[in-house]
Amino acid sequence: MGKIVISTNATLDGVVQDPDGQEGFKLGGWFHQFVGSKDLEDWTAVETEEALSAEALLLGRRSFEWFAARTPHMDIRVSRGWADRMNSLPKYVVSSTLENPGWSNTTVLNGDATKEISELKRKVDGDILVYGSYRLVRTLIEQNLADKLRLVVFPVVLGTGVRLFDETRDKKPMHLIDTHKIGEGLLSCTYEFVSD
Template structure:
């Protein structure tokens, strides 16, 4: 049995849009792309690589798939360091994409889910041994939450308020009770918080 793990870099006001770069996602005229810059610390180089070493599949919405396929899907696998390591891993593992508009996928080892996303994800979780990673994909995450299909939220929270942008938990997100199972403050002021659904068994 696999586990559905949502990972997100987010601001104090919950914005998850385009933290990595100015052109990552300009939808809605978002003006603050790349807001993560300036908060790096030595610990950053330990946390995400350790998390990603557990990733056995990616579960993505259409927009995030397009971003990932245009970056990890084309970057050089021979690159040094974490970028090369993660490029190799992401190319190797299966990618499952929730979309009502795509008819084909160009990134290798990618496949479209059927129209009943909750049922497809339940089958995927039952058939996967390890963590199924969700990045971005806010609309998909809302669908998963409605059907109690998120096993863990890993939230990297930056001491920054933007006041605009796509949020991980927007208005209308379903009532979700969570338990904080781990928290770590980095020297940059960033908090790394891990939550599981209230009542979930500890591991």
């Protein structure tokens, strides 16, 4: 049985919006603004290890399109191992509008998302990694489909912006299973979702 592992970057106040500054959010671009080269080097190593241990990738349409436009053509300065693994992993994208994904090994889930993702969890043996996709992440959490949350916290408070947990219908208890420093300024926290 597969486990859905949400892996995301966020500011200290939980903002996940526009980390690279390409979405037009006035405070976007925080991913590179508040960290040093050692932070990014170590972050890349952690992300590569995470991708290498995953069995599949699950994305919302917007995040899928972002990765699909960049990853197949990523230059050697970025972790080639990470990009190669992303390109080879089976990818599942939740979308009712995407018809031709154009990225290798991609399946579009265009029916009932909860049902199709539940079936995907039964089919995949290992971690199903979710990057970005904060709208999909909220659905996964609300429908009790998420198993783990790996959060990398960046050292900045924005005060505004879309947060990972803007609204939930109920409390979502979690159990902390790991924390460690990445580089000189990033914090990684891994939680398991506690099922009822």
